[in-house]
Amino acid sequence: MRTTKLYAPTLRQIPSDAEIMSHKLMLRAGLIRKATSGIYTYLPLAWRTIRKIERIIREEMDFAGGQEICMPIMQPAEIWQESGRWSVFGSEMFRLKDCHNRDFCLGPTHEEMITTLVRDEVRSYKQLPLMLYQIQNKYRDEIRPRFGLMRSREFIMKDLYSFDKDDAGADISYQKMYDAYSRIFTRCGLKFRPVEADSGAIGGNHTHEFTVLAAAGESEIACCSACEYAANVEKAELLPIEALEEEAVPLAKVETPGCKTIALVAKYLNASIKKTIKAIAFQDENDDIAFAFVRGDHEVNEVKLQNAIGSVSLRMAADEAITAAGGVAGFMSPIGLKKGAKIVVDTTVMNMKNAIAGANEVDVHYTGVNPVRDFKDAIVTDIRLIQSGDPCPHCKAPVDVTRGIEAGQVFKLGTKYSEALGATYLDENGKEKLIVMGCYGIGVGRTMAAAIEQHNDEHGIIWPRAIAPFEVVVVPVNAKDPAQLALAEEIYISLHEAGVDVLLDDRTERAGVKFKDCDLIGYPLRITIGSKSLEKGSVEIKVRRSGETFDCMKEEYLTKIQSLLQDL
Numbered sequence: 022m023r024t025t026k027l028y029a030p031t032l033r034q035i036p037s038d039a040e041i042m043s044h045k046l047m048l049r050a051g052l053i054r055k056a057t058s059g060i061y062t063y064l065p066l067a068w069r070t071i072r073k074i075e076r077i078i079r080e081e082m083d084f085a086g087g088q089e090i091c092m093p094i095m096q097p098a099e100i101w102q103e104s105g106r107w108s109v110f111g112s113e114m115f116r117l118k119d120c121h122n123r124d125f126c127l128g129p130t131h132e133e134m135i136t137t138l139v140r141d142e143v144r145s146y147k148q149l150p151l152m153l154y155q156i157q158n159k160y161r162d163e164i165r166p167r168f169g170l171m172r173s174r175e176f177i178m179k180d181l182y183s184f185d186k187d188d189a190g191a192d193i194s195y196q197k198m199y200d201a202y203s204r205i206f207t208r209c210g211l212k213f214r215p216v217e218a219d220s221g222a223i224g225g226n227h228t229h230e231f232t233v234l235a236a237a238g239e240s241e242i243a244c245c246s247a248c249e250y251a252a253n254v255e256k257a258e259l260l261p262i263e264a265l266e267e268e269a270v271p272l273a274k275v276e277t278p279g280c281k282t283i284a285l286v287a288k289y290l291n292a293s294i295k296k297t298i299k300a301i302a303f304q305d306e307n308d309d310i311a312f313a314f315v316r317g318d319h320e321v322n323e324v325k326l327q328n329a330i331g332s333v334s335l336r337m338a339a340d341e342a343i344t345a346a347g348g349v350a351g352f353m354s355p356i357g358l359k360k361g362a363k364i365v366v367d368t369t370v371m372n373m374k375n376a377i378a379g380a381n382e383v384d385v386h387y388t389g390v391n392p393v394r395d396f397k398d399a400i401v402t403d404i405r406l407i408q409s410g411d412p413c414p415h416c417k418a419p420v421d422v423t424r425g426i427e428a429g430q431v432f433k434l435g436t437k438y439s440e441a442l443g444a445t446y447l448d449e450n451g452k453e454k455l456i457v458m459g460c461y462g463i464g465v466g467r468t469m470a471a472a473i474e475q476h477n478d479e480h481g482i483i484w485p486r487a488i489a490p491f492e493v494v495v496v497p498v499n500a501k502d503p504a505q506l507a508l509a510e511e512i513y514i515s516l517h518e519a520g521v522d523v524l525l526d527d528r529t530e531r532a533g534v535k536f537k538d539c540d541l542i543g544y545p546l547r548i549t550i551g552s553k554s555l556e557k558g559s560v561e562i563k564v565r566r567s568g569e570t571f572d573c574m575k576e577e578y579l580t581k582i583q584s585l586l587q588d589l
Contacts, residue, residue: 022491024526029066031538041237043473044169046482050542059166059174063466066542069490070469071177075156077208077487078179078463081201087152087181092134094158098124100133104441109306109333113161127160132438132460135182139456140444146186149446149456150194154181156465170466171239171426177465184456186448191433191457195227198431198461202231205463206428210485211472216242217252218430219324227433231463232425233471240427243407247418254422255324257407258414261368262316270375270389272356278384281351283317286386290377294318298370298378298390300353302338302346305330310338310346311363312353314370314378314396315405322406329365329402347381354378354387355396364399366392371401426471429463476566482543483566486589491524493582494544498532498551509550512560512578519579521586540565545589546582564589 029051038055039045047053052067063071079089095117101107107126115127128134135153143149156179163174170176183194199215206213211233218230230253232242241254252258280286287294297317303326304310311330313321323335340350347359355364358381370376376390387395409422436455439445444456469488476483486492493516497509506527513525524544526535532551539547549561553572560578563570564585573581 022524024524024528027066027524028064029542030064031541039169041168041171041474042477043171043237043470046473046477046541047169047470050482053169059163059172061170061173061175066490067469070484070488071465073488074209074465074468075179077205078156078465081205081208082152082154082179082181085152085197085201086150087154089155090153091155091157092128092131092138094128094160095125096128096131096134098126100137100442101126104133104136104438106133111334113163115160115162129159129161130462131155131180132182132434132458133442136438136442136444136458139182139184140439140442143184143444143446143456146446146448149184149186150190151184152181152194152197153184154179154461168237168239168470170470171237173466176467179463179465181461183459183461184444185459186446186454186457188435188457191435191459195431195433195459198459199229202429202431202461202463206231206233206468209468209472209488210476211428211468212475213428214242214244214251214425216244216425217256218427219253219256219328229431230427231429231431233428233468233475234423234425235471235474236424237474238424238426238471240425241422242425243411243420243422245413245416245418245420248413248416250413250415250420252407254407255322257420259369259403259405259407260412260414260417261372261403264372264374267374269391269394272387272389272391272395274380274382274385275388276384277352277386280384280386286377287317290386290388292377296373296376298354298373298376298392300348300379302343302348302350302353303335304338304342305332306334307332308342309363310342311335311365312346312348312355312358313365313367313404314355314399315367316369316373319367319369319408320406322404325402325404326365329400329404330363349379349381349383352379352383352385353381354390355399356387356390357381360398364396365404366396366399366401367404368401369405371396426467426474427464428468428471429461431461432459434458434460476543480537481541484543484545486545486586489522489543489545491544492522492586493546493548494524494526494539495548495550496526496532496535496539498549500527500529504555505550505552508554508575512548512550515579516582519583521582546585548578548582 031051032049036048053061159178185191213233215229218228243257244251280289294317299317346362371392378390380387439456445453495513497505516523547563558575559572
């Protein structure tokens with residue numbers, strides 16, 4: 022490929038709507054263009070990288086035993102209604118009707134489609150295990166698309182689904198995919214961490230996110246400083262904190278005028294914030310109210326709370342809903358709430374002694390609160406959000422909370438979908454049994470964006486060699502000089518014939534302009550041909566990652582380039 026024929030419209034200015042580095046650089050380097058909010062066109066450079074990522078994925082999926090298929094993007098409502106997810110998936114689902122007024126959706130995911138496919142074809146245990154995958158577009162109507170390809174409404178995903186006879190077989194499939202994902206992200210040149218995660222709307226009882234470490238990531242992960250434990254903060258387990266022993270004192274009401282926050286209460290009563298109990302009220306998708314209670318210096322983990330009460334979504338409760346349940350906003354505790362309200366108390370709170378909590382009266386709090394004695398009819402479980410410095414649940418060493426980009430996730434689904442959709446097989450004894458499933462996704466465009474987030478500097482992108490749109494760019498300093506251009510053409514052709522993915526920058530632009538574009542786009546190696554090349558028979562090679570430049574004799578450049586590429 023020659024640059025004069027390449028459609029790569031670079032920009033010198035950062036677009037005003039670009040927020041994170043990958044978004045800025047993909048726009049500036051001519052990789053993508055915005056069609057509308059959350060929807061992008063991939064230009065040739067980006068598409069070359071996408072295809073390289075897809076090739077790595079296909080090689081590893083095939084090696085692990087996967088078989089590639091292609092399922093419809095448009096899915097009938099019936100299969101979603103059969104699984105029970107048509108009404109609960111939420112506003113992110115793109116819904117449409119055909120000319121016969123039948124309901125369809127644009128696939129946000131394909132569990133229903135693949136399960137009905139296998140249900141209608143698989144009859145015997147002899148057909149299992151089975152792993153089927155596809156790489157295609159998915160659609161989710163994000164309320165607030167942002168960060169370029171990180172959170173968009175149309176995106177490319179690889180999704181594989183495993184079908185096994187039993188849990189033991191499903192464990193083997195899960196491990197195969199876990200190992201395959203580790204190889205995929207390693208081959209893509211990414212620093213990543215598999216972390217325990219919450220399964221969310223997909224369901225299942227066991228899942229790991231493959232998180233690419235990056236400051237711009239939306240995911241927060243807790244990593245132990247001593248052992249291998251790592252988890253998304255939504256999932257991270259927490260050990261209950263033991264309180265110092267104290268002799269219990271009687272429950273007593275005290276006036277706390279205007280003290281609607283924990284900080285104000287602690288200051289007014291001259292108490293440590295760790296002696297207070299924080300209350301937050303939520304309403305679920307059915308408008309049912311739930312009260313969550315954590316220690317004053319802790320935060321509620323909404324995902325853990327959802328799981329504790331079996332809700333699909335939560336929002337902050339309205340004041341009138343709090344009042345109807347017997348609570349008073351700003352002065353809440355389990356004491357005095359009406360029967361029927363869901364009360365969830367964090368395990369650490371139950372260990373507290375002589376604490377301070379709301380009295381469900383305006384400007385009044387309780388002192389001498391001992392939750393084991395005073396909190397009745399409560400769900401007691403871990404609903405706390407992990408923080409840096411909290412003890413690891415496995416070895417008790419401090420954890421660090423850092424940020425990352427979720428590029429892939431693996432799920433053990435169990436029989437959630439096979440039971441709902443009737444996917445069964447006949448075992449060795451002719452007995453009908455449910456198929457045990459798993460699903461495994463990789464965001465292809467997100468993986469590309471994550472690579473840019475990890476690999477960039479003030480000049481532009483620094484591509485890992487395996488997914489770079491081109492491995493080498495050949496740049497004649499003066500393309501108007503026939504001798505320089507001829508030598509550049511000779512080197513370009515020889516590299517191409519040697520199997521190197523090479524680009525010739527044959528533009529008649531100034532050398533500085535071409536060098537800036539090379540650094541912006543991030544080709545791993547640059548070969549420069551100038552007047553010295555003609556005089557001394559040498560070329561200059563620049564390594565984009567390190568910035569190192571050195572001269573190499575014309576007779577040796579091919580061996581040197583091949584050697585450098587092996588090390589990148």
